[in-house]
Amino acid sequence: MRRLSRLAAFFAGFCLLGGATGTLAQSDLGDQTPELAFNLPETSELAIARSSRTDTPDTITVETAQIPKEPTRIYDQLGMVRLMQNEGVTLQWINWDERGPAWVAVTQGGHWMLLAGQRGKDGGRLKLEGFITEIGRDYFDFEGTIKMTGAPDAQRVCNETKSWRFEVTQGRTYYPLRxxxxxxxLTDYIDLYFHPDLGLKG
Known part of the structure; x- marks a missing residue:
């Protein structure tokens, strides 16, 4: 999701989305040479069909290579509702009480996207950006980048792109990264929350 990162602007306390027109479009090449422009990765503009927030763009541009080949696999309706009505994300080193925002969007092609993050008063930051590849009973699989900086130590930097699983355990009302x-x-607790009314139904 490097292309998405480069286009993102600070929004609601973290790099979420940008563009004065409400659309994440390809960046202005400005004074770049034709050779540099030629080497830019191929991008695709994805139209957003559903969104968990109202202050988000209608389209978003990402690197084509980062888009999963298949739409998101959905095996649980409650999981869909939990993600669409999520209540933010936390990293315990930053703050458990003040959650950072999370944006879940569904493209017209059926790909579920997740962008989320948290910023601490002491400079610590958490960022997640990528695609949700599968939604099941009490879990979802995430393909993308998780980055942590400045938490709990100012010099700490963690950045990895791969497949991750978030899964509810012991009747909790959030999805912990497993x-x-x-x-x-260090042991890091990254949690995506949903409303307690959307907990286990037996």
Whole structure:
């Protein structure tokens, strides 16, 4: 999701989306040479069919290579509702009480996208950007980038792009990332929340 990162602007406390017209379009090449422009990765503009927020664009541009070949696999209707009505994201080093915003969008091609992040008062940041590839009972699979900087230490940088799983356990009302020690020796808790009324129904 490098293309998406480069186009993003600060919104609601993290790099979410940008563009004065409400559309993430290809960046202005400005004074770049034709050779540089030629080497830019191929991009695709995706039309947004559904969104968890009202202050979001109608289209978004991403690197074509980052788009999954198949639409998101959906096996659970409640999971769809939880993601569409999510209540934000946290990294415990930043703040458990003040959640950062999360945007879930569905493209007209059936791809579910997730952009989320949190910014701390001391400079710590969390960012997630990518595609949700599967939604099942109490879990979803995420293909994309998770980046943490400045938390809990100012010098800490963690950045990895791969497949991840978020899964509800023990009747909790949030999806925890099921990899806790994927960067150095620290245990990180990254959680995406949903309303308690959307918890387990038996």
């Amino acid at each position: 990899e806790f020690e994927w960067c150095d020796y």
